[in-house]
Amino acid sequence: xxxxxxxxxxxxxxxxxxLMSWAADVNETLARLQSRWAEVNYQLxxxxxxxxxxxxxxxxxxxxxxxxxxxxxxxxxxxxxTYAGAKGGLGALDLVKASKxxxxxxxxxxxxxxxxxxxxxxxxxxxxxxxxxxxFGDDDKAQAMLSKALTLNPDGIDPNYFYGDFLxxxxxxxxARVALxxxxxxxxxxxxxxxxxxxxxxxxxxLDKVAAELK
Numbered sequence: 001x002x003x004x005x006x007x008x009x010x011x012x013x014x015x016x017x018x019l020m021s022w023a024a025d026v027n028e029t030l031a032r033l034q035s036r037w038a039e040v041n042y043q044l045x046x047x048x049x050x051x052x053x054x055x056x057x058x059x060x061x062x063x064x065x066x067x068x069x070x071x072x073x074x075x076x077x078x079x080x081x082t083y084a085g086a087k088g089g090l091g092a093l094d095l096v097k098a099s100k101x102x103x104x105x106x107x108x109x110x111x112x113x114x115x116x117x118x119x120x121x122x123x124x125x126x127x128x129x130x131x132x133x134x135x136f137g138d139d140d141k142a143q144a145m146l147s148k149a150l151t152l153n154p155d156g157i158d159p160n161y162f163y164g165d166f167l168x169x170x171x172x173x174x175x176a177r178v179a180l181x182x183x184x185x186x187x188x189x190x191x192x193x194x195x196x197x198x199x200x201x202x203x204x205x206x207l208d209k210v211a212a213e214l215k
Contacts, residue, residue, distance in 0.1 A: 026069045031191060033060055033075045041082055042198030053083035057095075070106040070113035077102035078121050096129050100136065116152030119145045120159045127166045142166055157186035157199055165206060173213045180207050 033056070040052040060076040077099045084095035099121070106118040123145030131137040146166055149159040160183035167176035184203050188196055 026067065026071055029063050029067070030071050030075060033063070033072075033079065034192065034195065037075070037079055037082065038192070038194040038198065042194055042201075046086075049086040050083070053079065053086050057083050064102070068105070068109075070109040070118070073102050073106035073109070074114055074118050074121065077106065077118070081121060081125055090134075093129075093135060096125060096135065100125055112152060115156060116149045117158070119149035119152065120156075120162055123149060123166070124162045127169060139166075139170070155182065155186055157183050157189070157196065157203075160186065161199060161203055161206075164203075164210075168206060168210060168213075171213075173210050177207065177210045177214065180210065 036056055036059075040049055040056060044052055057076075057079050060072070060079045064072050064076050080095050080099035080102065084092035084099065087095065103118045103122045103125075106113060107122075111118065123142045126136070126138050126142035126145060129135040129137040143166070146159065146163045149156075150163060153159050160179050164176045164179035164183060167173075167179060180203055184200065184207070
């Protein structure tokens with residue numbers, strides 16, 4: 001009986017080890033992608049960003065091919081959408097479509113991954129991308145996606161920032177100010193210092209625009 005119990009414990013350990021290794025691999029890969037994205041987006045000169053994002057997008061594609069975890073699918077989507085912003089013009093449309101597809105794949109696997117970040121990023125795409133016939137932009141879908149993101153991460157810096165930006169573009173300035181102040185008050189994210197610093201600068205700039213409209 002004792003031998004059987006020991007065997008069961010050993011089997012459990014053997015089964016748990018690959019799962020722990022898989023989780024560690026995802027977290028390490030995620031941290032690398034996030035760190036490089038923040039460097040490119042907030043620290044590189046603007047003229048260098050397109051090429052750097054192209055390289056990072058290729059890296060993200062490889063990582064997702066090796067491990068299509070929802071967290072990595074989300075970050076492939078984020079990288080592709082930011083790459084599209086750096087590229088600009090109609091040439092960016094294929095990139096935003098690929099970003100949308102990646103984020104939708106993440107939602108299908110686990111819509112709560114990274115505190116609902118896929119909803120945040122999809123919402124941002126829906127209000128930033130032109131509508132039909134050029135693109136798939138849709139303000140109603142943006143509102144729905146961003147609202148869902150806020151139910152999953154009500155105090156997060158990103159969902160509140162993008163909701164504030166959406167409201168600003170809708171000329172709902174008082175509501176935008178509320179969302180942006182909440183984003184400004186978000187707790188720092190360990191390991192995301194560069195991203196937080198860059199986002200806080202964006203929040204401040206947008207709050208200044210909101211204040212000008214509210215005068």
